[in-house]
Amino acid sequence: MRISTRAGAWAACAAAASLVLTGCGGGDVAKGGASELDIATLTSAQSLDPADAIGSALPYFQAVYDTLLKRDPDGTFKPMLATEWTYDKSRTRLALTLREGVEFSDGNAFDGEAVKANLEHFQKGGGGAAKNLAALKSVTVQDATHVTLQLSAPDPAMFFYLSDAAGLMASPAKLADGSLRTTPVGTGPYTLDKARTAIGDKYVFARKGGYWGDELPYKTLTISVFDNETAVVNGLRTGQIDSAVLQDANQQTSVASDRSLTRIEHSFDFQGLLLFDRGGALTPALRKPQVRQALNYALDRTTMLDKLRQGRGAATDQIFGTGTKAYDKSLDTFYAHDPAKAKQLLAEAGYAKGFTLKLPRVTAIVNDALAASVQTDLKAVGVKVVWEQLDGGSALQKIYKDRAYSAMVMNIGQPSTDWITIQDLVAPGTFNLFGSTDATVKKLLPQVQAGGAGADGAARALNRHLVEEGWFVPFYRSTFLVVSSKDVKVRTQSGMAVPSIYNYTPAAS
16 A cells, blocks of 8 residues: 555655565465455565554554454454453543463463563554554553553543554564564464565465464465556456455556456545645745635646546545544535635735745655646646655655655545544644644644543534644545455455455355
C-alpha cells in the first residue's frame, strides 16, 4: 500500500515505489481445500521487529505476533492477549488482565513482564509508529497476569493502538539483539518459514501447531510483494495469488467484469492538499483564512474525481472519515467550485494579483494528471503552483526536517477513531509541521481528549471549525477494491487499508 495513517506514512509511500517484482507461490484453495492463501501487496516489510511495524504492513506482523487487544472488522475491540481492561476515572490509568498459559514460539512465557518490555521497546524503538505511545508514562507489573499502564494524559486512541502495531507482543528474550528483524518470535498463529522467505520480496508463514487461540483456516500464508498493480491483476487472473487491494482506478476498472473474481469496495483514505504554513512563515498569504478558503473554492473536486479516479470515491471538504464521531455529511460539500468567489476572497485578503505556492512532488503520490489538475484550477484564480520534483529520500529531508514547503499533496488514512486523525493532522507533529493552532482548536482538543459525554460534540465542532477556517484542502475520499478469487471470502477491516489476516476464510466455510 502507498497509504498509511501513522507517522512514517511518507516512508511507506516512498518505499512502495521501489519494490522489486517477484513471482508468486500461488494459492491452493481450489485444488486442496484450505491449504494455502497468497496475498499480494505493494508494501514490503524490511524488518519484522514489532518496533518497526506500521499500519499498512500490519498483516506481516499479525501472522507471527498477537496483539494485546483484537480489533474486529467493524472496529469493535475484543480480548486477545489481554482478556479484560479498565480505565480509572481520570482515564490515565489503564489496568489490563492478561491471558494465562500462553507461550512465545521460543518457549518463554507471555506475562506481565513481557508486556512491559514490549511496550517500552516499541516506545523507544524509533519506528514510524513509536509516537502512538507518547502518552505512556510507565508500566507497572502487579503479577504475571496484571499490569497497569500509567498515561501522562488521556489518550482516546489507546485501545486502537493496543490492537495495532503498538500492541504486538514479541519474546522479551529477543527484543535487544536485533534478531526479530529477520527471525520473528511471537505468540501468533504462524511462524516464519525462513527457507521459503526472501525478505523484501516474498514472505511465507507456516501455521503453528498448538496455537492458544482459534486455528486459522490456511496452513500456509504467503505475502507476495509487487511493484505495480498491473502485475497484481495478472496474478489474480491467472490464479497465482488469491487476494489483493487495488487502489488504482484503471486497475479497478480492468477487473470490473471478471466473473472469476469477487470484488468489495472499501473506502479508507482521502487525498488532498495539507496546509502546514498557516502562520505564513514561508508563504505569507496562507496566514489569511480567506486565502485558505479561496484555495478550497478554486478546486473542481467533482471533475478531479471523475477524471483522475473515474468517479471511484466521493468528493469531500473534511479530513474526518465517515465512520468517525466528528464526521458531518454536510461538510463534504461545504465548498462549491466557485472561481469567482475564490478571486473575491483573495482580493479581500490583499492578494488580488495572486501569489506563488511551491509544492513538493513525488510521482508515486502526485502523478502528471493530478499535478496538472491542481495547477490549472489554482492558476484560474491567480495562484501559481510550482511543483518541485523530489525522490523519496530528498522528500523526507526537505519536507520533514528542513520544512521547506508550506503545503503538500498527500494520501491520508481515515481511521474510525477521531483522536488518531486529530493527533496526525491537527495537533503539532506528524502533518502539522509548523505547529499551527488557534483559540478554538486549543479549547476543543482537550474536550475531545478527555472523553465523556461532551467528546463527540467537541469533535464535530472541531471538524466544522477546521473546514470553515480552511485548515486543509481535501480533494476526495478514494474507493479501493478488495479483490479475491471465488474460493476466498474476505472482510474489509476498520482502521486499515488492507484486511487483517483473520478476515480471510474459504468461501465454502
